[in-house]
Amino acid sequence: MSNPELGCYAQGCVACTGVRLVDNINIAIVEDNGVARLNLRNHLMEMGYADIGCYSHGRELKPVLKQRHFDLILMDFHLGQHKNGVEVVNEMQKEGLLKPSTSLVFVTSDRMPMIIGQIVDVHPDALVLKPYTIRNLEKTLRACINFNHYLSPVLKLMDSESYEQALHTLDSLLSDNQMPKARTNMIKLRARLLTKLGRFNEAVAIYTDILKASDNIIWAKWGLIQNTYLAGNTEKSEAMLQALLDTHLTNDKACEWLTRINIDKQEYQKAQEYIDRIKEGELSLSAARLKAYLYQVQDQMDDAISLLEKKRESNRNIRERFNELSLDLARCYLTRAQDAPETERAKHLQVARFLIGSAGRNLHGQDVDIKRHFMTALSFMLEGDLNKAKELLDQQDMQSVLSMDIPTLSDAVNAWFGAGEIAKASELLCELEHKLEHLPDENEKTVSSLMMRRNQETLGDRKTRAMAFNKQGLEFYSRNEFAEAIDDFYQAYLLFPAEPAFSVNLLQSMVEAGVQTHKRATIAILHKELSSHTLSQANAHRLAEITAKASKLNWLDSPEQTAE
Numbered sequence: 001m002s003n004p005e006l007g008c009y010a011q012g013c014v015a016c017t018g019v020r021l022v023d024n025i026n027i028a029i030v031e032d033n034g035v036a037r038l039n040l041r042n043h044l045m046e047m048g049y050a051d052i053g054c055y056s057h058g059r060e061l062k063p064v065l066k067q068r069h070f071d072l073i074l075m076d077f078h079l080g081q082h083k084n085g086v087e088v089v090n091e092m093q094k095e096g097l098l099k100p101s102t103s104l105v106f107v108t109s110d111r112m113p114m115i116i117g118q119i120v121d122v123h124p125d126a127l128v129l130k131p132y133t134i135r136n137l138e139k140t141l142r143a144c145i146n147f148n149h150y151l152s153p154v155l156k157l158m159d160s161e162s163y164e165q166a167l168h169t170l171d172s173l174l175s176d177n178q179m180p181k182a183r184t185n186m187i188k189l190r191a192r193l194l195t196k197l198g199r200f201n202e203a204v205a206i207y208t209d210i211l212k213a214s215d216n217i218i219w220a221k222w223g224l225i226q227n228t229y230l231a232g233n234t235e236k237s238e239a240m241l242q243a244l245l246d247t248h249l250t251n252d253k254a255c256e257w258l259t260r261i262n263i264d265k266q267e268y269q270k271a272q273e274y275i276d277r278i279k280e281g282e283l284s285l286s287a288a289r290l291k292a293y294l295y296q297v298q299d300q301m302d303d304a305i306s307l308l309e310k311k312r313e314s315n316r317n318i319r320e321r322f323n324e325l326s327l328d329l330a331r332c333y334l335t336r337a338q339d340a341p342e343t344e345r346a347k348h349l350q351v352a353r354f355l356i357g358s359a360g361r362n363l364h365g366q367d368v369d370i371k372r373h374f375m376t377a378l379s380f381m382l383e384g385d386l387n388k389a390k391e392l393l394d395q396q397d398m399q400s401v402l403s404m405d406i407p408t409l410s411d412a413v414n415a416w417f418g419a420g421e422i423a424k425a426s427e428l429l430c431e432l433e434h435k436l437e438h439l440p441d442e443n444e445k446t447v448s449s450l451m452m453r454r455n456q457e458t459l460g461d462r463k464t465r466a467m468a469f470n471k472q473g474l475e476f477y478s479r480n481e482f483a484e485a486i487d488d489f490y491q492a493y494l495l496f497p498a499e500p501a502f503s504v505n506l507l508q509s510m511v512e513a514g515v516q517t518h519k520r521a522t523i524a525i526l527h528k529e530l531s532s533h534t535l536s537q538a539n540a541h542r543l544a545e546i547t548a549k550a551s552k553l554n555w556l557d558s559p560e561q562t563a564e
Contacts, residue, residue, distance in 0.1 A: 032080035058088030077108035100158035200231035286443035330355035466496035482513035
């Protein structure tokens with residue numbers, strides 16, 4: 001059967017639109033059981049679908065998504081010795097591989113409230129529960145495809161993160177009311193767009209109206225709590241979460257929320273009380289990592305290690321989780337080595353290296369190697385062998401941030417800082433902060449914030465670092481060493497874009513050196529940003545001179561073009 005609360009609007013949709021969209025629809029099946037995968041593929045072919053890709057787990061699908069688009073993904077929840085479907089979806093969203101224009105349908109035989117709750121959290125278009133009938137599956141898929149076809153102008157704008165335009169287009173469709181039976185799902189999408197745009201109070205109003213009609217709609221409750229909190233009404237959101245405790249369906253998630261809220265307030269003991277209410281065996285992977293980092297900020301490293309060791313052992317057969325937990329444990333031992341006297345570091349470093357090595361035995365690839373190399377480099381630094389550390393850091397691809405997740409970026413910040421490459425460490429920290437904004441998993445976001453806070457303590461506050469880079473850039477600029485000056489001014493600009501002087505310095509150096517792009521900065525974009533600032537008389541005069549020179553060279557024509 002399908003679950004209407006998740007957005008299955010099958011009834012009436014096909015008949016209303018009369019659209020036949022079977023042709024030219026690309027479908028991906030992600031199912032670890034070979035027989036089930038083949039049966040599902042055969043069912044789809046009988047329905048008339050021809051372009052079907054089959055994958056046994058997320059690691060097979062992800063590289064394909066970098067090359068092609070799927071209109072619909074059928075995702076099984078349990079994927080054998082690999083991460084479950086929700087974890088795969090979270091990863092794909094985080095890496096920008098899963099676009100809003102792709103319909104997502106989950107398939108599972110598991111009816112446990114905890115599992116259904118995890119699926120609801122990633123906002124699928126529908127959930128199909130096994131055993132299902134072919135008629136019911138066909139009805140669900142066609143309804144999802146028809147709905148996405150109708151909403152395609154909105155979803156394509158969301159693909160490009162044009163959320164304001166997407167909201168305007170959605171409001172027009174709501175006004176036309178061409179698909180009345182899909183109105184609830186369109187209103188749900190409207191609330192999510194308002195959240196994206198930071199219009200939290202308007203989203204609160206939508207969720208409140210939905211709950212007035214029925215107070216049992218769980219996704220609306222979570223949406224209301226999230227937007228109430230984001231709107232700054234922390235006490236009210238905590239009170240709503242308190243009301244969800246002691247109910248099996250909502251207890252664990254409410255505890256996780258209350259833990260995160262109290263970590264943000266740095267009330268760690270209170271946060272510990274909430275996370276302790278979740279049975280250890282029922283902690284999700286992200287909740288276990290949250291608890292482990294909470295232990296660490298309270299200097300309870302033994303408890304953190306014990307928890308991660310138990311979780312690692314229980315996930316020995318799930319290779320990707322086992323590897324991630326091995327690296328989390330290795331970070332604990334590296335921290336222990338850092339805090340220990342030099343005479344006692346060796347035993348902690350030995351365990352860390354064993355764990356780093358075990359993380360690479362089952363899975364190979366550039367991303368795994370980069371993770372291991374940064375951590376191994378940190379172990380060499382703690383051992384006092386800077387040459388070995390630099391050999392690893394100087395390897396090809398170690399400076400690319402494209403494949404780095406936040407834990408790896410945090411390791412990279414520490415490694416480059418330890419190697420004396422302060423500018424590189426600072427730039428990576430900015431990248432970490434940027435990626436943090438787009439994390440779909442709230443537990444991971446809190447853990448990453450704790451990592452980032454530790455990095456910031458190591459490097460110092462942003463404005464102080466920006467001023468130091470700017471000062472160094474001025475020294476290079478005075479000697480006409482533009483390449484070095486541009487890099488330092490760029491660092492200052494990244495760290496403190498609110499200070500126009502840093503942007504003016506960077507722009508002037510790039511124009512004088514004839515460098516139209518530097519990393520993420522371009523002459524055209526810098527000029528556009530500065531034109532919207534209120535500048536001092538001196539900086540306004542400098543900008544006018546720069547503008548005159550850049551205009552003659554036609555360097556201000558393409559402000560949308562960015563450097564890689």
